[in-house]
Amino acid sequence: MWDPVAYALGFIDCDNISARCMLTIFALFATKTEASLLRMLKGSPDVYLSGPIRKYIMDKGGRFHLRWGCREVLYAKSASGDTYITGLAVSKATDKKVVKADAYVAACDVPGIKRLLPAQWRDWEFFDNIYKLVGVPVVTVQLRYNGWVTELQDLERSRQLRQAAGLDNLLYTPDADFSCFADLALASPEDYYIEGQGSLLQCVLTPGDPYMPLTNDEIIKRVTKQV
Numbered sequence: 001m002w003d004p005v006a007y008a009l010g011f012i013d014c015d016n017i018s019a020r021c022m023l024t025i026f027a028l029f030a031t032k033t034e035a036s037l038l039r040m041l042k043g044s045p046d047v048y049l050s051g052p053i054r055k056y057i058m059d060k061g062g063r064f065h066l067r068w069g070c071r072e073v074l075y076a077k078s079a080s081g082d083t084y085i086t087g088l089a090v091s092k093a094t095d096k097k098v099v100k101a102d103a104y105v106a107a108c109d110v111p112g113i114k115r116l117l118p119a120q121w122r123d124w125e126f127f128d129n130i131y132k133l134v135g136v137p138v139v140t141v142q143l144r145y146n147g148w149v150t151e152l153q154d155l156e157r158s159r160q161l162r163q164a165a166g167l168d169n170l171l172y173t174p175d176a177d178f179s180c181f182a183d184l185a186l187a188s189p190e191d192y193y194i195e196g197q198g199s200l201l202q203c204v205l206t207p208g209d210p211y212m213p214l215t216n217d218e219i220i221k222r223v224t225k226q227v
Contacts, residue, residue, distance in 0.1 A: 004172040007179030007206045012136060038170040040182065043190030065099055068092045073104075073118055083121075110135030139208035141223045142184070142200060149199040149227060150183050161196055164189065176226040177210070178203035201227060 005025065006017045014022065041048040054064065072089040087098040108116060110133045121127040150166035151158035157165045168186040172179065181203040184192035192200045203223055205211050211219050 004174050004179040008170070008172060008204070012207075040170065040184075040187040043188050043192070047191065065090060068097075068099075070116060071096075073116060074098065075118065136206060137208040137212050139205040139211045139219065141178070141203045141205065141219060143203070143220065143224060143227065144200050145198040147198045148183070149201055150186070161198055164193055166199065176203075176223075178205050178223065178226070180204050203227070 002014045002022065006012060006014045006022060045051075058064070068090040069092065070088050070090050073085060074087045074089055075083055075085050077083050085104050087100045088104070089096070089098055091097075106113060106116060110130075113130055117127055117130065122131065146161070148158045148165040150171065154165070164186050166183050166186055168183075170180055170182050170187070173181070181201055184200040184202050185194070185198070194200075205219075205223070211222075214222075
């Protein structure tokens with residue numbers, strides 16, 4: 001069971017993840033009986049996570065430049081030799097513009113940040129170290145069922161659709177290509193529980209390399225077989 005937990009924490013196996021990370025989480029599980037119960041958002045992240053953040057920013061006068069791709073980080077040097085960002089060159093189709101801000105924060109995947117950073121910044125060790133990072137492909141699959149997949153104690157209860165049943169938690173398995181999974185109809189019922197329907201299983205396939213070249217239908221077929 002160690003590898004599934006390692007994959008869930010950092011998308012890499014026990015041979016490559018920091019021992020401190022694993023020791024911390026298992027020490028927590030061992031000393032606090034409720035620690036293994038992981039609560040999730042009660043609904044869609046767009047409503048319960050990014051939505052409130054977006055509203056807060058807009059209430060403060062901030063703006064979102066949606067569907068604009070960042071093409072270049074523009075920067076200059078001060079008289080003292082310090083480097084500072086002057087703006088972000090963005091584009092959408094044939095339209096181009098420069099976005100300026102009080103502060104700049106990049107939240108990218110590994111390949112994305114490597115493309116975004118100016119090549120000259122590799123002169124600094126901090127940024128050069130980023131190019132030593134290796135990204136891990138991850139595939140997420142959602143499957144809807146006409147029963148309750150994680151209800152293992154009562155067969156009759158698992159087949160009825162009058163009331164949600166099963167395990168309300170993030171679950172791990174060493175016996176499938178998906179290291180962790182959850183029934184969103186139970187864990188995030190506000191948006192994912194639908195009356196008259198069963199489990200909405202979300203499975204995280206990591207590492208996802210074998211699945212990246214497959215069609216959606218083939219991915220669904222393989223994951224369904226393992227469920």
